[in-house]
Amino acid sequence: MKPYFQTDTITLFHGDCRDHLLGLPSESVDVLLSDPPYGMAYEAKGRSGAAIRADGSRQGMRVFRQALTSAGHALKPDMHAFVFCHWESWPDFYDAASAHLRIKGALMWWKARGGMGDCAASFAPDYEVVLHGAGPKRRPLAGKRHGAVLAGYPPVPARARTHPTEKPVNLLAYLVERSCPAGGLVLDPFAGTGATLVAAQQLGRRAVGVELEERYCEAAARRLEAGGAALRRAA
Numbered sequence: 001m002k003p004y005f006q007t008d009t010i011t012l013f014h015g016d017c018r019d020h021l022l023g024l025p026s027e028s029v030d031v032l033l034s035d036p037p038y039g040m041a042y043e044a045k046g047r048s049g050a051a052i053r054a055d056g057s058r059q060g061m062r063v064f065r066q067a068l069t070s071a072g073h074a075l076k077p078d079m080h081a082f083v084f085c086h087w088e089s090w091p092d093f094y095d096a097a098s099a100h101l102r103i104k105g106a107l108m109w110w111k112a113r114g115g116m117g118d119c120a121a122s123f124a125p126d127y128e129v130v131l132h133g134a135g136p137k138r139r140p141l142a143g144k145r146h147g148a149v150l151a152g153y154p155p156v157p158a159r160a161r162t163h164p165t166e167k168p169v170n171l172l173a174y175l176v177e178r179s180c181p182a183g184g185l186v187l188d189p190f191a192g193t194g195a196t197l198v199a200a201q202q203l204g205r206r207a208v209g210v211e212l213e214e215r216y217c218e219a220a221a222r223r224l225e226a227g228g229a230a231l232r233r234a235a
């Protein structure tokens with residue numbers, strides 16, 4: 001299938017990942033890094049006003065399970081996987097991911113700022129869960145052992161976001177750098193506006209992403225064009 005955007009190292013497909021992942025070469029993916037629809041019927045407030053496709057509580061989980069099935073043949077035996085989840089739906093993500101991966105643990109992305117909910121009678125939901133899984137063959141992470149709390153990666157401010165649940169590129173770059181060998185391939189089946197692809201581009205890793213909504217593909221392509229130009233200027 002024709003990519004929506006492509007460079008030597010980065011490929012973005014517009015469409016349903018459950019179709020596109022079937023075409024990936026066998027045992028080609030070193031890292032699955034993804035932020036699937038959380039299954040929380042997310043409704044963005046404010047300027048973007050956009051709901052996330054496939055984000056109904058059961059639908060999000062079904063899409064994630066099916067994506068893993070479509071990608072199964074493409075995962076290297078020594079791959080690592082990172083999957084962002086909401087605190088309420090992570091047990092379902094754990095079950096879905098366990099069918100394909102050895103779950104190694106959960107990381108906490110500490111966002112250092114509150115969130116919505118019952119402000120007077122609950123603790124602030126100032127974190128997101130990131131499940132860490134791996135293939136059957138062990139491959140060490142790069143560098144010395146770190147703790148599971150990911151702090152120092154502030155959320156993208158609302159005014160700067162191109163996607164309602166956009167993740168900070170430096171957080172994704174940290175995960176890619178620790179888990180993906182030089183020249184390795186990162187896969188993001190739910191690419192949104194391409195934060196994972198931009199992180200891979202900055203680190204000189206290869207990456208494949210798939211995104212269902214064309215407006216997000218457009219934004220991702222713009223970011224990747226700009227990122228490529230900045231790297232060329234710096235070279």
Ligand SMILES: C[S@@+](CC[C@H](N)C(=O)[O-])C[C@H]1O[C@@H](n2cnc3c(N)ncnc32)[C@H](O)[C@@H]1O
Nearest residue numbers: 016017035054163166167190192193195211212
């Ligand atoms: C939580 S968002 C990812 C945001 C991304 N991490 C970013 O920083 O921009 C999930 C994305 O998955 C997309 N999506 C939902 N179902 C999909 C499918 N079947 N195939 C590909 N993308 C899908 C949605 O359109 C949405 O942009």
